[in-house]
Amino acid sequence: MRETVLTAYDGRTTGQRWDWVLSRLEVADIGKDEARLARRLLADAKLHGHKYAIDAILAVVARRQKGQVTVFTSDVDDLVRLVPGSIVVKKV
Numbered sequence: 001m002r003e004t005v006l007t008a009y010d011g012r013t014t015g016q017r018w019d020w021v022l023s024r025l026e027v028a029d030i031g032k033d034e035a036r037l038a039r040r041l042l043a044d045a046k047l048h049g050h051k052y053a054i055d056a057i058l059a060v061v062a063r064r065q066k067g068q069v070t071v072f073t074s075d076v077d078d079l080v081r082l083v084p085g086s087i088v089v090k091k092v
Contacts (some may be wrong), residue, residue, distance in 0.1 A: 028061045044082040052078060059083045 005027060009018065042048055047056075050075035055075060060081035062071050070088040073079050080089045 020069065021030075028064075030057055030060075036058045041082045049077070055079050056082055062087050 005022070005025065013021075034057065038053070038083045042052055042056050046089050055073070055078045058071060058073070059079060060073055062069050062083055065088055068088075069086070070090060071079060071083065072090050076089050076091045081087065
């Protein structure tokens, strides 16, 4: 999900600050198995296309986590359709 992390960069952040933020993240590697599961989640929710791709990958990563999981997103409506009710989705 390196590309997804990169979308958070807005041009105002210094290289030192960016490196500090990245040092505190766990970056999930996404492979074919995750892509297959993401496609199934989209199909089950009757969603498709680029608009929902990142949400589906985020849902796959959230489902892997142990314990109580909260996902922060700007698009609550779409993500809530892709995760089970046990995962809390909050708007940022």
